Amino acid sequence: MDDLLEIADALLPGVRLDSASVAADGNIHDVLLIPGVAAVRVSKRALAAATMPRHVEVLHLLASSDLPFQIPEPLTPVTMFGDRAAVAVSWIDGSPLPPGVGSVEQIASVLEAVRSVELTPSLLRALDGRPSGRHWSAIVLEDVVPRLPARWQSEALRRLDAALALDPVPDSLVHGDLGGSNVLWSPSGQLVGVLDWDMAMPFDPAIDAALMAWHGWDTVRRAVSSDTYHRARTWDALFGVGHLVATLNGRPMTSPDGFVRAVVPWLEQNA
Template identity: 40%
Template sequence: MVETRYVIPHRARTEALVAEALRAAGQPDDPARWQWIEHGSANLVVLAGAAAVRVGRDARAAAESLRAQTVVDALPGLPFTVPRALADPVRDGDMVAVAQSRLDGVPHPSGHGDAEVLRGVLDALAAVPIRALEARLAPPHAFMGGEQWHPVMVERAIPLLAPDVRDRARRAADDLAALEPVPEVLVHGDLAGSNLLWDGGVVTGVIDWDLASAGDPAIDVAALAVWHGWDVIERVRPPEVVHRARIIAATHLLQVVCFSLVQGRPETEVARAATWASARM
């Protein structure tokens, strides 16, 4: 997703909360040994020892982080690791910190990738039984407004764009709305970039499950294709799925604007997201 200078929680409270979460997980709580990861739209993360502590940027993000952790902890065994909880969450008012297992691996460079490895990730997600997870999963399209995503995109987000890209954006939104339903599978919802960790040429971990839902598998195909290249994904997914993925990917920039709107982010952040989208559509 796009860096838009997100809301920053109170630093002193955050540090105290992180330290408490680390102590609960039996990990070092010396701030001098922490590594801060602050590019996430909903959460910031502190790495320390064998733990990764997530702190929501606001009360809504904190609640979503707690829900998402129940999804991760309920996932069956997968051919890659996931960030399971190391201890109970700790709270300070509306702030919440969750200590998770820190996963090995690093993000893959964009523009290329091993098609067969990516096939394995997609196949593993599709094979997860979703019935047992349904009550914990995010609603479909949660990132951009849930059931109301199309009105949010058309009536609120697109008018914020530069005039010369609005027609193109409206066509993209309408094309997405026109897709016929398909059988649902477990969808990660943001399956690319820093959320896939690689080591030795394989995916060793998948993080950031906040948007996991029961949905169209083409959602994850689109994310992987945008990061690794459409030519890579076309080798491991049928043409009809790739076609759907292209339609979904055409709205990615709009989805970021929608996210800022539905999350009630500051006007300056919404404006930056709209400017970013306008320049790249």
Template identity: 35%
Template sequence: MSRFARMRYFPLIKAVLDQAGVRVEPDDWEVHSNGSAHIVVNAGHLLSVRVAKAHDAAKAMDSRVRILRALPRDLPFEVPRPLTRVISRAGYTAVGLTWIPGEARDIGPAPARPLGRALRAIGRIDAVQLGPYVEKAHFHWGGDDWETTLRETVIPRLFTDNQRMAHRIVDDVLDLDPVEPRVIHGDFSGHNLLWTKDKLTGVIDWDHTAIGDPAWDIASAANWYGWDVLTKCVGKDWAARAKIIHRLMPLQSVGYAIVNGGGGAIVRQSLERTDAWFEEHKPELPW
């Protein structure tokens, strides 16, 4: 954290630490600022302070904290638990959460057994209990209107040669047989899974939790750990379903940038990455 940023957030972070009864000097703050909505400050190994980057994230923090409180206590991994109230100072908002040991693994294979166990545990969470606190599936890139968002707002901005393939990808997802909706993490990717050696110690960032198709979490994990690992975790049928959904993710990223008010440069970068994805994966597409 730069000296300026530390000065800007210092009163807020100190207020969170004071409410939690924790004393950690700023030199021992470990700052993670690469998230799209939050800065996370790990204060020693005692707690994590989650600071909203923007007004929308600050408004949503109360509901996100309620999700963390409602998650069951018998999951096979730790989740961040609130240690303080949501606190605002000088126009910024934050909350203190439990610190979870572990680190994200590098992109590449991971042990299949703990991954599969985690996916099954998330799918068994009581959707009725969690339902009042979560958003609709895909809420961050169109919600119930995600097809319209992609077909009318995203796909026309792609290179002309890629637009036909993009429509086919949407068609294939819509043609999937329906499955019973379950609780999904919504961003079950490697940067949100913490490991200590081969033990999955924590799953963080439940902001995109929803009731939806479990294949979304499988696809997110496979994007990081690879399809061989995820096929071992969930079996061939679920892996095949997730591969169809996985093709939608580059389009989803553009939809996210547009729906959430990303500036012109952010949307352009997302479009460039999506067009590059089509060029790279065109030989693998089935049509």
């Protein structure tokens, strides 16, 4: 933690760090929480360091989009500390809902709020990684399916075909990691803020609907249209939508073996 405190002190000189703590679920970044002040995000790997400036640009663009909720706004420029990139973003009060908790109205309000954000040309340029990468289905077909245990390969191809058979829908803003600790609520149940936009992309909004299954699939079913629900279940059935998003938006598959190690237990548990 000492290295994170040193980075925070350099980014936010004069800010007291007595109450700072490290977020428990940092996968791509280490996140130092300074309650009431800021969160300091520090890249763990080279790819996260390289993409941080684009992610910060997305936050700037979203902050000017008149959103009906708060997002973490950059307080500092992206700064390099050796091979690690870091930025401080604004603090947002509020608490996440536990798994399985949340009303139909709450889930519908989050999905509508994110989906309705206009994909302006500048936001689309910052978000859309598809032109520079492979199609998601090629990544699944070439990098993932051959590494699956033999007993799962034909079933994965069947599920891939089902996803590819979905009718095209217009792109919407998709958060890509919606639900869980990334959605904050007031004590009265009002949406306060949405954190962690690193996976945001233009795509089928049913992806976010599937991610909101954190609150229960039956709640999602009642919060969205029948078509969106069908699409959400189809996307999720492939590998679990929380895993699938790593293949979307032209993202490189940096560790296909690690991806498969994460996916196989999900397949077994949801067989």
